[in-house]
Amino acid sequence: MNITELPEGIRESKYLTEETLKQVATCERLPTEKELFEMRPVPEVIHILENYGHDFTLFEKEMHELAKDEIEQHNEWFALKLLMVVEYTRESLV
Numbered sequence: 827m828n829i830t831e832l833p834e835g836i837r838e839s840k841y842l843t844e845e846t847l848k849q850v851a852t853c854e855r856l857p858t859e860k861e862l863f864e865m866r867p868v869p870e871v872i873h874i875l876e877n878y879g880h881d882f883t884l885f886e887k888e889m890h891e892l893a894k895d896e897i898e899q900h901n902e903w904f905a906l907k908l909l910m911v912v913e914y915t916r917e918s919l920v
Contacts, residue, residue, distance in 0.1 A: 827851050833913045841890035846897045850906050857907045862914060865907055882919060886912050 829837060829844075829851045837847065865871050870892055878884040889912045896905035 827853055827855060831856075833910070835886075835913050835916055836909045839890050839909075841887060842894055842897075846894055849897050849902050850893075850909065853903055853906050857903075857910050859914070862907060862911050865911055871908070871911065882915065885915065 829847050832847065832851060836842070836850070839847075842850075871889075874885060874888045874892065878888050889908050893905040893908040896902075896908065
């Protein structure tokens, strides 16, 4: 995948660098809706939703920071799913 194929909200993240975006773009494809739904029981996601789910800006920041940590640990696919959860949430607010 190419960086330009990532959703705008990910490409323009205040929390991710060009280098971390390049790492995420090494994933072959974007996750499916079903794969994103499977993220619901992940403890870190539950924690972020419980503590920051009421404020999209804080939710986005925390999810992007978590994704950045995962990228640093070479968990690019997991990081991409975290980032896409934010994008689906953004779309649901429009």
